[in-house]
Amino acid sequence: MAVRVVFADDSFLVREGVAGLLTETPEVELVATATNPVELHAAVEAHRPDAVLTDIRMPPTFTTEGIDAAKRIRAEFPETGVLVLSQYIEEQYAFDLLSEGVAGLGYLLKERVSQVDELVGALEAVARGGSSLDPKVVEGLMARKTSQESSPLLGLTERELEVLAELAAGRSNAATASALFMSDRAVEKHISSVFQKLDLTQESDVNRRVMAVLVFLEATGGAGNRPQPGG
Amino acid sequence: MTDVRVLIVDDQEPFRLAMAAVVEETAGFVVVGMATTGEESLTAAAALLPDLVLMDVNLPGIDGVEATRRLTSAADAPVVFLLSTYDEDEFDAAGSGAAAYVAKAALGPDRLSEAWSTAS
Numbered sequence: 501m502a503v504r505v506v507f508a509d510d511s512f513l514v515r516e517g518v519a520g521l522l523t524e525t526p527e528v529e530l531v532a533t534a535t536n537p538v539e540l541h542a543a544v545e546a547h548r549p550d551a552v553l554t555d556i557r558m559p560p561t562f563t564t565e566g567i568d569a570a571k572r573i574r575a576e577f578p579e580t581g582v583l584v585l586s587q588y589i590e591e592q593y594a595f596d597l598l599s600e601g602v603a604g605l606g607y608l609l610k611e612r613v614s615q616v617d618e619l620v621g622a623l624e625a626v627a628r629g630g631s632s633l634d635p636k637v638v639e640g641l642m643a644r645k646t647s648q649e650s651s652p653l654l655g656l657t658e659r660e661l662e663v664l665a666e667l668a669a670g671r672s673n674a675a676t677a678s679a680l681f682m683s684d685r686a687v688e689k690h691i692s693s694v695f696q697k698l699d700l701t702q703e704s705d706v707n708r709r710v711m712a713v714l715v716f717l718e719a720t721g722g723a724g725n726r727p728q729p730g731g
Numbered sequence: 732m733t734d735v736r737v738l739i740v741d742d743q744e745p746f747r748l749a750m751a752a753v754v755e756e757t758a759g760f761v762v763v764g765m766a767t768t769g770e771e772s773l774t775a776a777a778a779l780l781p782d783l784v785l786m787d788v789n790l791p792g793i794d795g796v797e798a799t800r801r802l803t804s805a806a807d808a809p810v811v812f813l814l815s816t817y818d819e820d821e822f823d824a825a826g827s828g829a830a831a832y833v834a835k836a837a838l839g840p841d842r843l844s845e846a847w848s849t850a851s
Contacts, residue, residue: 511836513749514816520745587818587836610816610836614743614789 502527503620503627506543508534508569509555509585510562518553518613527620535559537569544573544580550627551581553619555610556593567597574604581626585610591640594633606632653719655697663690668713734761735847738781738809740772740798741765742790750785750814750838757840760847769798776802781809783847785838786829788815788822796827803828810850814838 505528509515515533522530531547534540536559544552552573556566570582583606584597594607606626612618612634622632653661659680666676677687691712695701698715700708737754739762741747751762764779766772769790776784784802788795799811813829815822816836824832830850833842 509836511838513746513753513835513838516749516752517743517746517835520748521743524745587816587834613816614746 502529503551503623504529504531504547504549505551505553505623506530506532506534506540506547506549507553508537508540508543508558508566510535510558511555514555514610514613518619521614521616521619522553525616525620528623537565540569541572544577548577549580551583551623553583553585553623556584556586556590564593564596567593570597570605571600578604581605581623581629583608583622583626583632585613589634589636589640591637594637594640598631598633602631602633604629604631607634607637608632609634609636651719652698652715656694660690660694660697663687664694664712664716667691667709668716734759735783736761736763736779736781738763738772738775738779738784739765740767740769740775740784740790740795741787741814742767743787746787746835753838753840753843754785757843760843769793769795772798773801776809780807784809784811786811786813788813788817796824796829799824799827799829810847812846812850 505522507519507522507530509518519530519533522528531549532543534543540554554566554569557563558565566584570584573580573582581604585608586593587610589609597605597607604626606622608622625632662680663676666679671679673684673687677684694712695708698712700711737760739747739750741750747765754760754762763781764775766775769792772784772786786795786799790798795813799813802808802811810830811828812831812833813824813827814833814835817834819832819834819837822832831846833846
């Protein structure tokens with residue numbers, strides 16, 4: 501039996517082109533198209549499709565509308581699988597999409613949509629409650645997981661991370677204590693623990709501070725949870 | 732002012748039809764032909780003498796970039812816009828002779844007119 505699909509994309513050309521491809525495909529029955537998340541939701545409610553194919557960036561903000569719609573649809577209509585289409589490999593988006601489970605969800609790069617077999621395979625997978633991830637996305641997520649697993653910051657407690665973030669913002673111990681509502685002694689204790697966990701026990705105090713901040717900035721991509729000065 | 736005569740090249744019919752719909756919606760532009768491969772686009776361009784060719788990058792046989800190179804190396808060559816699903820800042824059309832690269836997702840009457848104004 502053909503997979504009943506609702507397709508959402510705000511671009512006329514992509515919508516018409518992909519809709520045309522799906523219409524020509526016997527494995528798929530395209531029951532509705534939508535140009536924005538509101539139309540998409542209405543179409544899903546009306547048609548209860550087996551699968552939704554949706555662009556990520558749609559009106560009004562052209563950021564994560566498709567991810568938000570996917571999560572909402574999965575929550576409200578658990579019988580409907582959702583395959584999101586993305587222009588780029590956006591690991592953060594994929595991570596957000598899949599953070600609460602992968603069942604009935606898929607993530608496909610737009611460059612694959614003209615390869616009808618792949619598109620149909622992915623739609624069939626999410627429709628039966630499985631998942632389908634673009635191989636490039638899987639690679640990205642694996643790299644991300646590996647870097648997180650090997651992060652030198654992993655052994656730090658939440659409080660130690662907060663203290664380190666303050667140091668990275670250039671704060672003194674006293675300013676850190678004040679910002680985090682801690683005693684000076686507690687700050688010193690946390691800093692000493694951070695140095696130990698980051699293997700910075702042999703350096704001078706100033707060097708250790710700098711080294712710890714460098715480790716933090718490298719592990720958080722330069723910004724991380726660094727508080728804004730004066731914030 | 733005469734209409735800009737457009738040749739559409741894409742191996743997938745739904746995209747050809749969608750592109751044709753965009754062109755017909757754009758004031759001052761008219762579709763004069765469609766081709767499904769790079770080789771066919773060369774023959775069609777020689778016969779139809781279009782002002783503008785909308786060329787898909789991914790084509791069977793010679794791809795859109797190579798077809799563009801051949802088309803634009805001739806005298807009185809048409810203006811060629813390359814199109815694909817890649818984002819506009821990800822694709823480098825330099826060296827192909829294409830006047831512009833337009834992401835399929837971005838192609839609409841406004842973008843087509845704007846790219847034509849810039850190119851001509």
